[in-house]
Amino acid sequence: MESQENIGKVLISKQFPNTIKVSLSSYEAIYNTSIAEKQYLVLKNGAVVPGEKEELIDLVLKFAEIPTFYEYKRIISSQELKRIYEIDALMKTNFVTINYPKINYYIDEKEAHVILQ
Numbered sequence: 001m002e003s004q005e006n007i008g009k010v011l012i013s014k015q016f017p018n019t020i021k022v023s024l025s026s027y028e029a030i031y032n033t034s035i036a037e038k039q040y041l042v043l044k045n046g047a048v049v050p051g052e053k054e055e056l057i058d059l060v061l062k063f064a065e066i067p068t069f070y071e072y073k074r075i076i077s078s079q080e081l082k083r084i085y086e087i088d089a090l091m092k093t094n095f096v097t098i099n100y101p102k103i104n105y106y107i108d109e110k111e112a113h114v115i116l117q
Helices: 078-094
Strands: 007-015 019-026 029-035 038-043 048-050 058-062 102-106 111-115
Touching (some): 078 102
Antiparallel strands (some): 029 038, 038 048, 102 111
């Protein structure tokens, strides 16, 4: 599972008489993002997978240099993502009437900017 960092849980069970069942589940998607003009979901552990969910806000990742291979890989640490998620939750709790479509996150600087409409 090292090569696919989006896998959160693997369950293996034996089903009689001669079958092995393997169930995989991914980490929860918490943001949308776009890298090299393709849409991705940012998972709770910082990995990205192709896709987009309308109900999620955009996390715009600002790289000094875009990584070469990033699909199904962790491109942001889970600690950094947790801080961003906490800021997002505080904004939604304390500023209920303010709508913001995206958060810009500067990877090298470890700096988040909440973009207001």
